[in-house]
Amino acid sequence: MSTLDRQDSPGRRPDAAGRAALALYRTAPLAVRAHVAVRWWSAPFRAVAAALPSSGRIVEIGCGHGLFSAYAALSAPGRVLTGVDIDQDKIRHAQAAARRTDRLTFAHAPSGAVPEGPWDAAVFVDVLYLLPAAAQRSLLEETVGRLAPGGTLVVKEMGVEPAWKVRWNTVQETLSVKVLRITEGSSFDFVPPATTTGWLEDLGLVVEHRRLDRHRVHAHHLIVARRGA
Numbered sequence: 001m002s003t004l005d006r007q008d009s010p011g012r013r014p015d016a017a018g019r020a021a022l023a024l025y026r027t028a029p030l031a032v033r034a035h036v037a038v039r040w041w042s043a044p045f046r047a048v049a050a051a052l053p054s055s056g057r058i059v060e061i062g063c064g065h066g067l068f069s070a071y072a073a074l075s076a077p078g079r080v081l082t083g084v085d086i087d088q089d090k091i092r093h094a095q096a097a098a099r100r101t102d103r104l105t106f107a108h109a110p111s112g113a114v115p116e117g118p119w120d121a122a123v124f125v126d127v128l129y130l131l132p133a134a135a136q137r138s139l140l141e142e143t144v145g146r147l148a149p150g151g152t153l154v155v156k157e158m159g160v161e162p163a164w165k166v167r168w169n170t171v172q173e174t175l176s177v178k179v180l181r182i183t184e185g186s187s188f189d190f191v192p193p194a195t196t197t198g199w200l201e202d203l204g205l206v207v208e209h210r211r212l213d214r215h216r217v218h219a220h221h222l223i224v225a226r227r228g229a
């Protein structure tokens with residue numbers, strides 16, 4: 001078993017920082033509390049957060065209600081998190097949650113905008129698939145340009161196999177994006193992780209790619225890319 005599996009597999013029960021992050025939403029409307037609880041359950045936040053540096057300025061692009069940013073901040077006291085999203089309503093709930101803690105701020109940002117850096121790390125968790133492939137590539141380029149020397153880019157997206165996991169995810173995303181409109185976006189484009197990895201290598205980054213889908217119904221993949229110092 002790899003280190004990553006050990007981090008991610010012992011159930012999905014939140015650790016202390018996860019409990020503290022979820023508790024930030026205790027006075028939020030039921031729909032928001034349910035949404036963040038489902039995000040914790042379905043996404044491998046612990047493994048994604050473990051790929052971030054333990055200190056420094058970190059930006060999450062497409063932070064939604066902000067649970068991942070909150071968790072990343074609460075799990076390492078040296079991290080200062082800024083989350084941005086195109087969805088004003090989600091950002092309002094994220095800002096309400098962030099009032100209960102420090103080292104955590106949220107702001108609305110238009111699509112394609114990357115806040116001024118330099119950032120020690122930037123992270124995307126299930127966001128890029130909502131953009132066409134060409135827009136994914138240019139957003140990644142823009143983000144890499146805002147990283148500090150030696151900075152880290154962390155991308156968690158879905159893979160394109162096995163077929164049954166892809167089908168499961170497609171049904172879920174069709175409901176979420178096109179039917180219930182819980183997630184902003186009009187279509188989705190699941191780019192193979194090897195393609196994303198290639199784009200980042202073309203930008204001169206050193207890239208590691210790992211699967212995170214063991215014991216999970218979603219085809220989670222993690223890409224960790226580092227800029228040279």
Ligand SMILES: C[S@@+](CC[C@H](N)C(=O)[O-])C[C@H]1O[C@@H](n2cnc3c(N)ncnc32)[C@H](O)[C@@H]1O
Nearest residue numbers: 039062063064086087111112125126127130184
């Ligand atoms: C599946 S949610 C993930 C939210 C959060 N990262 C998490 O892991 O819980 C996808 C988020 O991406 C946001 N989003 C979609 N297109 C975006 C864009 N072009 N720029 C920034 N955020 C975007 C949506 O508003 C939504 O909040």
